[in-house]
Amino acid sequence: MLYWPMPNALYVEGYALDRFAEGLWGLQPVHQNRVGLVFDAGIEKELLIRHLQVVDATRASLGLPIVGYTVTDTPLLVEKWVDPTSGQSTGRIQRPDSLLRAVENLQNKFKVNAVAVVARFPDDDTEDLDDYRQGVGVDLLAGVEAVISHLVVKNFQFPCAHAPAVLPPQLNISLCPKSAAEEIGFTFLPCVLAGLSTAPQYLVKGNNFSEDCIVAGDVDSVIVPIDACGGDGVLAFANGKRHKPLIIAVEENQTVLNETPDSLGIEAVKVSNYWEAIGVIAAHKAGIDPNSLRRNRIKNIAPISFVPSNGYATSSAKSLV
Numbered sequence: 001m002l003y004w005p006m007p008n009a010l011y012v013e014g015y016a017l018d019r020f021a022e023g024l025w026g027l028q029p030v031h032q033n034r035v036g037l038v039f040d041a042g043i044e045k046e047l048l049i050r051h052l053q054v055v056d057a058t059r060a061s062l063g064l065p066i067v068g069y070t071v072t073d074t075p076l077l078v079e080k081w082v083d084p085t086s087g088q089s090t091g092r093i094q095r096p097d098s099l100l101r102a103v104e105n106l107q108n109k110f111k112v113n114a115v116a117v118v119a120r121f122p123d124d125d126t127e128d129l130d131d132y133r134q135g136v137g138v139d140l141l142a143g144v145e146a147v148i149s150h151l152v153v154k155n156f157q158f159p160c161a162h163a164p165a166v167l168p169p170q171l172n173i174s175l176c177p178k179s180a181a182e183e184i185g186f187t188f189l190p191c192v193l194a195g196l197s198t199a200p201q202y203l204v205k206g207n208n209f210s211e212d213c214i215v216a217g218d219v220d221s222v223i224v225p226i227d228a229c230g231g232d233g234v235l236a237f238a239n240g241k242r243h244k245p246l247i248i249a250v251e252e253n254q255t256v257l258n259e260t261p262d263s264l265g266i267e268a269v270k271v272s273n274y275w276e277a278i279g280v281i282a283a284h285k286a287g288i289d290p291n292s293l294r295r296n297r298i299k300n301i302a303p304i305s306f307v308p309s310n311g312y313a314t315s316s317a318k319s320l321v
Contacts, residue, residue, distance in 0.1 A: 010199070010214070011196065013161060014150065016202050020202075020216055020233075022216070023215065025202050026214060026215045028200050028212075032197060033114040033159065033201075034065055035067065035114045035116065036066070036068050036070070036110050036114070037068075038116070039072070041071050047167070048071075050187060051186075052069075054190065057190075062190075064193050071102070076096075076099055076120070078093050078094075078119050079122075080144045087257075088143055088256060088257070090143035090147070093119065099148070103115055103155075114197075115152060115158070116192050116193055116196055119148060133172055133176060134174075141166075145164065157202050161192045164188060216236070216237070217242070221245050223250060223281075225250055228259060229268070244267075246290075250271055250274055251273070279293070
């Protein structure tokens, strides 16, 4: 909720980020997008009014370019659950066709090139919600939110983000500060609309990229949680043939996954926390081997050995007399 666009950061949806990392899409910075909204027909009237008031507030107070909205022709019927194998939150919408029709209508009528989707989510079980609000549980909404935005971005190839419509939770007097930002309003829309207003456009490989278009080869370093290295984007960067950015794995940021650099054969610099990660990036940016800043991390230089046709290994290093 407290996110605001920064000139040195890009607001990119996950599906698009994976295609970017694979070298299939480029990111085109923009001055401003034409943002539209899709509301789920399953949202109750009072809750919809709350959201529309927030939209007007962002237009009047923040000057955001929100040009119009539409409501789906049938409820989207969101389902969410936790995968019993991986522990990840996931889910689906039963009427993806209705969502895609709504986005297409927005595009045709208002010429939007970025869309916020607001779907009515089932209200969380109190126990599960309490865990998340205390900063120790899985975000039960995030998985199916990704499903929704992936669907739109895959089909329309422009920025999309999702904000769930839920009833306000009961007051909790002992709240994790990291979760407190989600308690400041009736909706999650302000940060989504602010992000989409200047989100880069997605350019598919094969089109002519402008000089200021950002491509995967421009990435010098990637920071990931220590056990979340199995996504398409990280694997694409780690296995790049022409260009491999420095992969930095943060041990303090643990998830429910178990996809570590070691288990996937990814060469990575492991750091304890994000403070250290920033230091590694600073060294890398300056052209300094980060290992040179650690005690006894630089080993003696080794000679090059090769095996000639007779099968006996020899060294290319000469003795110094």
